[in-house]
Amino acid sequence: MQDRLVLLGLGLASLVLAMLSLSVGSGGSLVVLWQSSELVKDLVVDVRLPRILGCLSAGALLGLGGLIAQALFRNPLADPYLLGTASGASLAVTLVYAAGLGALALPSVAQLGTVLAAFCGAWLALGLSLLLVRDRRHGDPDQHVTLLLAGIIVALVLGASSDLLTHLRPELLRYRLAFTLGQTSLLGWDAVWQMSGGFALLLMLSSSRADVLDALTLGHNTAASLGFNMAREQSRLVLLMAACTAIVVAHTGLIGFVGLLAPHMVRPFIKGMHRSLMLASALGGAFLLSLADLLARTLWMPREIPTGLLTAVIGGLFLLVLLKRRS
Amino acid sequence: MRCRTMATLLCFALIASPLWAAASLLELTDDRGRRVQLDRSPQRIVSLLPSLTESVCALGACERLVGTDRFSDFPAQVRTLPKLGDLDDLQWERLKALRPDMVLASKSMRQIDRLESLGFKVLALDSQSHEDVKRSLRLLATMLGDRQSGDRLWQQIDREISTAKLALPGMLKHSIVYVELGPSMHAAGPGSFLGETLQSLGLRNVVPQSMGPFPQLSTEWLIGAQPRWVILQADPSKQYNKRPGWQGLLAIQQGRLCEFPSNDFDVLVRPGPRLGEAAHLLVQCLTRVMQRAS
Numbered sequence: 280m281q282d283r284l285v286l287l288g289l290g291l292a293s294l295v296l297a298m299l300s301l302s303v304g305s306g307g308s309l310v311v312l313w314q315s316s317e318l319v320k321d322l323v324v325d326v327r328l329p330r331i332l333g334c335l336s337a338g339a340l341l342g343l344g345g346l347i348a349q350a351l352f353r354n355p356l357a358d359p360y361l362l363g364t365a366s367g368a369s370l371a372v373t374l375v376y377a378a379g380l381g382a383l384a385l386p387s388v389a390q391l392g393t394v395l396a397a398f399c400g401a402w403l404a405l406g407l408s409l410l411l412v413r414d415r416r417h418g419d420p421d422q423h424v425t426l427l428l429a430g431i432i433v434a435l436v437l438g439a440s441s442d443l444l445t446h447l448r449p450e451l452l453r454y455r456l457a458f459t460l461g462q463t464s465l466l467g468w469d470a471v472w473q474m475s476g477g478f479a480l481l482l483m484l485s486s487s488r489a490d491v492l493d494a495l496t497l498g499h500n501t502a503a504s505l506g507f508n509m510a511r512e513q514s515r516l517v518l519l520m521a522a523c524t525a526i527v528v529a530h531t532g533l534i535g536f537v538g539l540l541a542p543h544m545v546r547p548f549i550k551g552m553h554r555s556l557m558l559a560s561a562l563g564g565a566f567l568l569s570l571a572d573l574l575a576r577t578l579w580m581p582r583e584i585p586t587g588l589l590t591a592v593i594g595g596l597f598l599l600v601l602l603k604r605r606s
Numbered sequence: 607m608r609c610r611t612m613a614t615l616l617c618f619a620l621i622a623s624p625l626w627a628a629a630s631l632l633e634l635t636d637d638r639g640r641r642v643q644l645d646r647s648p649q650r651i652v653s654l655l656p657s658l659t660e661s662v663c664a665l666g667a668c669e670r671l672v673g674t675d676r677f678s679d680f681p682a683q684v685r686t687l688p689k690l691g692d693l694d695d696l697q698w699e700r701l702k703a704l705r706p707d708m709v710l711a712s713k714s715m716r717q718i719d720r721l722e723s724l725g726f727k728v729l730a731l732d733s734q735s736h737e738d739v740k741r742s743l744r745l746l747a748t749m750l751g752d753r754q755s756g757d758r759l760w761q762q763i764d765r766e767i768s769t770a771k772l773a774l775p776g777m778l779k780h781s782i783v784y785v786e787l788g789p790s791m792h793a794a795g796p797g798s799f800l801g802e803t804l805q806s807l808g809l810r811n812v813v814p815q816s817m818g819p820f821p822q823l824s825t826e827w828l829i830g831a832q833p834r835w836v837i838l839q840a841d842p843s844k845q846y847n848k849r850p851g852w853q854g855l856l857a858i859q860q861g862r863l864c865e866f867p868s869n870d871f872d873v874l875v876r877p878g879p880r881l882g883e884a885a886h887l888l889v890q891c892l893t894r895v896m897q898r899a900s
Contacts, residue, residue: 325724326698393716448794449820457694464698465720583695 283550285544289562293335297460298564333466334572334586335565336474337527338537342564343478343485344487344523345538346557350492351516352423358539359524362517363433367404367459368397368528376454377444391425394470394529397458401525408433409517422513423499461534461570461587470530478561485557487521488512492523492553528604534587536594537564537571543601567593613847619663634749635730637713637741647751648708651699652713654693657878658710659684664759664879667750680872683829693717698724704833707751718775732820733877736802739763743879755822759879766882771807784833784857785814787820789830789845793821799877803885813856825851832856835892838864861899864891 301323345360352361362520375396412427445451491512494502503509527534541564542556549559571589578584633645651674654660662671663884668681675690688704690697696717701709702724709721713730721728729745732738740760747756785794794800796811797819805812806872812833829851835856839845846852857863859883866874866887874884 322699322702326702330777392719446822449822453694464696465716467720469723582691583697585859 282549282551282559283584285545286555286559286562287488289545289559289566292486293562293566296573297335297567300569300576301327302443302574303577316328329468329471329571330463330466331569332471333474333530335472336355336464336478337463337466338541338565338568339478339525340474340481340523340564341537341562341568342345342541342560342562343481344520344527344551345556345564346542346560347485347492347516347520347523348538349542349594350495350553351364351513352427352495353405353495353498353522354427355543356539358535360533360538362408362430362490362521362529363404363437363467364401364521365533366434366437366441366526366567367400367407368525369400369403369455369533370437370444371392371400371403372458372532373441373444373451373564377448377452383538388445393458397532398525398529401508401521404433405517405525406520409514416605421499422510425518450488456534459587460585461532461590463531463568463575463586464583466530474526474530479520480520482557486554488515488519489554489557490500491516528596532587534568536590537567540597542568544597610813611659615766623822627677632749634729634745636745637732638718638730640730642727642729646710648727648749650661650706650708651679652704652706652709653688654690654709654711655681655698655733655875656872658731658742658746659747660876660880662750663709663741663753663816665743665747665750665755670750672706673701679741688775701726706851716809733799735797735799736881737879738807738882739799739877739879763879763882765868765884766890767803767806770882770885773886773893774807774809774889775896777891778896779808780810781834781892782810782812783837784828784831785874786838786846787870791823791825792820793823795821799881800874800884803881803888807885809888825854827848829854834861837888837891839864839865839871840867862895864888864895866891 303560309431312519341359348357348359348361349355351357372393374392408426408429411432412425441455445455475584491507494505494507499509524538544567545556545559545563549556568586568590571593572586575584575586575589578589607627631646634642634644636642649670650672651662651667651670653662653671656675656678656700659671659674660680663860668683671684671687673690674684675692676689677692678684678687678689678718688700689702693711696772698720707727707729709726710837711718711721711728711730714730718728718730728755729749732740735832742754746752747753747759749772761819785800785804786792787794787800793813794811795813795818796802796805796815801811801813801819807888810826811830813823832855836855847858870887873880873887
């Protein structure tokens with residue numbers, strides 16, 4: 280019962296925040312929604328509304344991915360970018376920009392666009408990580424640690440490749456930086472449909488795996504003794520987590536801390552198991568990212584700060600609070 | 607009977623043909639290869655690159671600009687226009703509120719996709735070489751309704767560069783020059799527009815063609831190459847003197863250094879209609895320093 284209240288509360292908070300964001304513009308204008316001027320309608324419908332809805336869906340995906348990551352790796356500091364997906368997406372985007380600007384000039388590659396590139400790059404990096412752990416014993420209770428290490432290796436290597444590319448072609452630096460900082464300013468309606476559709480699908484699929492996540496909190500061996508096929512479940516969870524990340528990263532770049540924080544934010548208030556936690560974490564993530572986006576648009580009006588910068592600041596502050604509470 | 611139907615159809619087609627012709631009065635192909643169709647010459651232009659702002663004004667259409675990026679500051683009248691940030695952090699809402707019918711930008715993908723999905727017409731233009739500038743001027747002139755003015759402007763720039771070349775003292779011809787574009791020793795290579803200007807003036811570039819248009823050099827390499835002249839942006843704190851090994855450059859020891867204050871340096875690094883002025887600035891500085899040294 281309390282869980283339902285918490286979920287409702289989170290939902291309402293996100294809605295109120297969304298309404299507030301809709302009425303505040305980065306041009307320094309407080310727009311009253313029922314003004315019927317043509318320009319206001321255009322502004323709100325074309326620019327602001329998809330951006331806010333995009334933030335809600337992206338935040339929800341990150342919150343969901345973060346929860347799965349933390350349960351999968353049994354680590355409270357896990358975030359959904361852990362298996363090299365971030366570096367893979369970053370490298371792919373840098374390559375596409377390299378192909379589009381200057382010497383390489385392969386038009387077909389450039390036309391592919393950075394959205395598709397980031398999506399594919401994330402999956403390829405995940406594939407690499409999985410490839411590295413492929414020949415491990417299936418019953419290995421520490422397989423998640425091996426997977427984590429493989430992810431770190433892939434992230435380092437792909438990151439170094441991106442660094443090398445930007446060193447050889449310094450004009451790519453600002454594009455790579457923009458991607459790494461993460462930005463919500465480019466979210467249009469196509470991004471909204473893709474992310475919200477993706478979220479609905481992934482939430483459904485993840486809810487069916489909620490039992491496994493519950494069991495994993497008791498440890499690998501206990502979970503195995505409960506009858507789960509740990510190898511298969513782990514692969515499923517990894518794929519779910521990667522899917523959440525890939526969709527978001529394709530549209531917003533690398534927005535950090537939302538996936539890390541959202542589960543921690545909601546865990547003290549949710550008494551139930553992962554089934555409720557999933558939705559709560561998603562709503563928490565949606566709220567966090569929308570808040571960061573609102574601040575990013577309004578703090579230094581009329582300039583906009585990359586949203587990823589703000590999530591890092593908010594994230595740092597939240598972690599400080601959590602740390603204080605633990606001690 | 608069939609003949610009559612054919613004739614009627616032909617008549618209709620002929621009557622309708624002016625409609626087809628008038629459907630898109632202007633068709634422009636930008637540097638992405640994308641075709642942009644316009645019903646009429648744009649009257650509300652937003653430029654997101656300083657060189658494109660300068661080009662539009664040089665072609666006599668300054669009053670059609672309604673907004674620029676953060677760095678556009680020439681000519682003076684564009685300073686009062688709304689500044690919309692730059693491609694990395696564009697103020698989307700202000701841009702939308704300005705209702706432009708044309709946006710000029712450099713070839714950066716994601717932002718241009720978003721601009722087009724918001725319904726703006728975008729021309730993405732390269733600015734890496736003299737050829738790029740010539741082509742941009744021609745395209746912008748066509749867009750503004752007078753194709754010849756682009757070619758005329760380019761011929762004027764060409765003349766200015768030639769005049770500058772003639773003004774270069776004989777002693778300085780074929781000198782090896784190092785032009786530094788950024789604080790981390792990024793040089794202007796022969797493939798860049800600045801490198802091409804140097805070549806037009808009869809000066810040699812310390813950087814070989816193989817190193818690309820904007821290579822990052824090391825002090826070690828530079829000392830090995832020993833350029834005769836060093837050209838860079840003036841820094842009141844003279845940070846470059848603190849670089850290890852920098853004093854090993856003969857050009858520095860013997861005072862063959864050209865420092866440009868930021869206003870003038872902007873002229874050097876913008877691939878736009880002031881290319882001719884940039885050539886003159888280079889020649890003037892080199893001549894002045896040479897006369898002071900002798």
